Amino acid sequence: xxxFLVLLKDFRNLxxxxxxxxxxxxxxxxxxxxxxxxxxxxxxxxxxxxxxSISERIDEIPVHKRENSWHIFMHDGYFGKxxxxxxxxxxxxxxxxxxxxxxIEIPIKNPLESELDEMQKRIIExxxxxxxxxxxxxxxxx
Amino acid sequence: xxxxxxxxxADIILVLHAHLPYVRMPQLRFPLQELWLFQSLVESYxxxxxxxEDLVDCDFTITFSLSPTLLSMIADEYFQEKCRDYMRTxxxxxxxISAKKSAPFxxxxxxxxxxxxxxxxxYDTVNxxxxxxxxxxxxxxxVNLITTCATHALLPAFRFNSDLIRLQVAVGLQEFERHFGFxxxxxxxxxxxxxxxxxxxxxxxxxxxxxxxxxxxxxxNEIPRRGAFSHLVSSTGLFFFARDRILSRILWxxxxxxxxxxxxxxxxxxxxPVSDDDTSKGRVEIPVGLKLYRITGEDRAKExxxxxxxxxxxxxxxxxxxxxxxxxxxxxxxxxQQVPLFTLPFDAELFxxxxxxxxxxxxxxxxxxxxxxxxQLVSPEDILKRGSAERLQPSESSWGxxxxxxxxxxxxxxxxxxxxxxxxxxVRSLPCKKAHEEAIVQAVKEVLLAQSxxxxxxxxxxxxxxxxxxxxDEHLSAxxxxxxxxxxxxxxxxxxxxxxxxxPLFNGLREVLGRLSVLx
Numbered sequence: 127x128x129x130f131l132v133l134l135k136d137f138r139n140l141x142x143x144x145x146x147x148x149x150x151x152x153x154x155x156x157x158x159x160x161x162x163x164x165x166x167x168x169x170x171x172x173x174x175x176x177x178x179s180i181s182e183r184i185d186e187i188p189v190h191k192r193e194n195s196w197h198i199f200m201h202d203g204y205f206g207k208x209x210x211x212x213x214x215x216x217x218x219x220x221x222x223x224x225x226x227x228x229x230i231e232i233p234i235k236n237p238l239e240s241e242l243d244e245m246q247k248r249i250i251e252x253x254x255x256x257x258x259x260x261x262x263x264x265x266x267x268x
Numbered sequence: 269x270x271x272x273x274x275x276x277x278a279d280i281i282l283v284l285h286a287h288l289p290y291v292r293m294p295q296l297r298f299p300l301q302e303l304w305l306f307q308s309l310v311e312s313y314x315x316x317x318x319x320x321e322d323l324v325d326c327d328f329t330i331t332f333s334l335s336p337t338l339l340s341m342i343a344d345e346y347f348q349e350k351c352r353d354y355m356r357t358x359x360x361x362x363x364x365i366s367a368k369k370s371a372p373f374x375x376x377x378x379x380x381x382x383x384x385x386x387x388x389x390x391y392d393t394v395n396x397x398x399x400x401x402x403x404x405x406x407x408x409x410x411v412n413l414i415t416t417c418a419t420h421a422l423l424p425a426f427r428f429n430s431d432l433i434r435l436q437v438a439v440g441l442q443e444f445e446r447h448f449g450f451x452x453x454x455x456x457x458x459x460x461x462x463x464x465x466x467x468x469x470x471x472x473x474x475x476x477x478x479x480x481x482x483x484x485x486x487x488x489n490e491i492p493r494r495g496a497f498s499h500l501v502s503s504t505g506l507f508f509f510a511r512d513r514i515l516s517r518i519l520w521x522x523x524x525x526x527x528x529x530x531x532x533x534x535x536x537x538x539x540x541p542v543s544d545d546d547t548s549k550g551r552v553e554i555p556v557g558l559k560l561y562r563i564t565g566e567d568r569a570k571e572x573x574x575x576x577x578x579x580x581x582x583x584x585x586x587x588x589x590x591x592x593x594x595x596x597x598x599x600x601x602x603x604x605q606q607v608p609l610f611t612l613p614f615d616a617e618l619f620x621x622x623x624x625x626x627x628x629x630x631x632x633x634x635x636x637x638x639x640x641x642x643x644q645l646v647s648p649e650d651i652l653k654r655g656s657a658e659r660l661q662p663s664e665s666s667w668g669x670x671x672x673x674x675x676x677x678x679x680x681x682x683x684x685x686x687x688x689x690x691x692x693x694x695v696r697s698l699p700c701k702k703a704h705e706e707a708i709v710q711a712v713k714e715v716l717l718a719q720s721x722x723x724x725x726x727x728x729x730x731x732x733x734x735x736x737x738x739x740x741d742e743h744l745s746a747x748x749x750x751x752x753x754x755x756x757x758x759x760x761x762x763x764x765x766x767x768x769x770x771x772p773l774f775n776g777l778r779e780v781l782g783r784l785s786v787l788x
Contacts, residue, residue, distance in 0.1 A: 129686060131428065131689070132426075132683065133425060133685065134335040134424070134463075134672060135677045137355065137670060137676050141677060141682060145439075145686075163671070181313075206689075227428065228465075229463040229464075230427075230463075231463075231489075232661065232664075232666070233488075233671070234486075234487045234488070237486045237487060237491060240489075243484070245493060245604070246491050246495075247493035249493075249494070249497070250486055250495070252514070252596075252599060253482060253485075253486055253495055253514075254513035255482055255487070256771065257514075258669065258670060
């Protein structure tokens with residue numbers, strides 16, 4: 127059984143953690159395309175955006191190890207998109223999927239870059255959204 | 269300025285969210301972590317109750333969220349007895365200090381003594397039954413009570429385990445019903461943490477509305493025409509009220525807000541400091557944290573608190589805030605062509621505990637709004653009665669730094685989330701024989717207690733970090749031990765009894781687990 131966890135951390139990073147089940151790892155090791163040792167078995171985190179029922183790969187990050195966690199840097203192509211992530215391995219039989227996340231909706235980074243009418247622009251201007259107020263925890267005050 | 273305020277300027281929803289993590293350390297008289305509760309009772313919860321009960325001639329409603337862990341503690345005679353001891357101790361110490369008439373701090377101590385004695389008297393009069401007082405205020409329509417998650421879990425961190433999310437919400441609902449006798453319509457999201465899809469779970473569990481951060485509106489794919497200045501509804505029928513960032517920061521920010529005024533009581537400096545090492549471990553019976561300084565100003569030695577100066581600041585700031593509400597109301601009304609709604613949510617502890625004069629400030633503001641023709645303090649229910657709401661699928665957001673979740677997802681905390689989900693899956697995989705039910709319920713309770721956002725926040729802020737790490741380790745280890753004992757068929761009755769005794773909360777957890785089919 128594989129564990130695959132994806133969390134949205136901030137406007138730069140997604141956090142991905144995985145642990146591949148012992149049986150699945152055995153199969154992947156046997157079929158690995160280029161691996162000299164376990165840590166060099168080629169794994170990938172693939173990022174897909176979803177619109178209606180069509181998905182499109184927008185990123186791919188080479189990773190390694192049976193159990194690991196990784197920060198995925200988000201470029202501009204992520205923002206405002208519904209995405210899911212897939213952990214895959216490169217094997218002699220081609221690339222095979224190991225685990226897939228549910229979808230995450232990445233917020234818009236700069237609302238003023240959206241298609242807006244005049245009223246919406248004015249609302250955003252008075253909203254205070256541009257203020258990074260360092261959180262609202264009173265522990266951070268004074 | 270008041271005479272210029274004619275015509276409707278704004279409706280205001282004020283939300284106070286009261287929460288503390290569950291802490292019980294019977295081996296010590298005043299451990300630091302229990303002082304979190306006693307100080308919040310003495311400085312915030314009771315003064316807020318007194319203030320709200322005093323405003324009999326005012327027409328207003330404020331929304332109050334009380335977390336299940338906090339409710340469990342304030343209803344418990346163990347904490348009530350210790351709180352009385354704490355109040356007596358503080359009052360006695362202040363009395364002794366204020367008796368030194370020639371001392372420069374005597375006036376500050378005398379004032380603080382009178383405050384504590386007033387709180388003590390109230391607590392005695394109501395026989396410690398603060399929940400009953402909140403219920404009465406709710407019956408009068410002064411307070412609109414809502415609930416929150418069982419242990420204040422940051423829900424987006426557990427988004428891919430919908431059973432854990434449902435459990436946090438369902439226990440929150442059940443604990444509320446057990447204490448107040450009715451079902452709440454609203455729900456507070458811990459840290460205002462929202463992720464896409466959460467609306468479905470909340471709606472399925474009967475929640476009608478919740479609160480989100482400003483970012484949840486303006487970082488969504490379709491920005492509503494009235495922005496965050498009106499109520500909004502998702503495709504599941506869940507209503508949202510979004511925080512107004514501009515107005516709320518005036519009340520909580522130390523940099524640009526009122527609480528940083530030099531005349532107010534200083535929070536961070538106590539009259540008798542103790543070593544960080546001792547306090548973070550809760551090892552010693554520390555002094556009770558007498559705070560007798562005022563903020564004073566940057567780069568200056570702290571001066572003693574002067575009650576008259578603080579009263580003047582409250583009057584000035586409450587007047588200014590009313591003007592700010594009115595001006596912002598007009599500004600937004602010019603844009604959206606209707607009376608705007610401002611949702612102002614805060615941690616309840618800001619008022620009194622962090623900002624000592626906060627309850628007095630609120631009292632002034634409520635009185636002024638009550639006398640105003642142009643401002644109204646309303647409840648979410650009042651707004652829902654008015655009908656149509658714009659559609660919104662909010663974006664993922666929180667009220668933490670950077671609008672998202674980095675505060676609780678620092679590198680040093682990341683191991684926690686998969687571990688919790690793994691333990692929960694292990695508990696669920698256990699065959700639920702009747703004889704093992706108690707142990708399974710306790711294992712689930714340990715998992716819930718580890719989910720509190722307080723622990724990762726404290727680790728992240730390096731504040732009581734050791735204690736937070738110890739609590740995480742304690743709950744996860746206990747859950748593991750119970751699970752292992754069930755798997756091996758050698759249930760450790762002594763250990764189980766000790767854990768149940770140490771954390772006597774969530775009495776209805778077994779029923780909720782049954783209802784959600786977690787125990788099968």
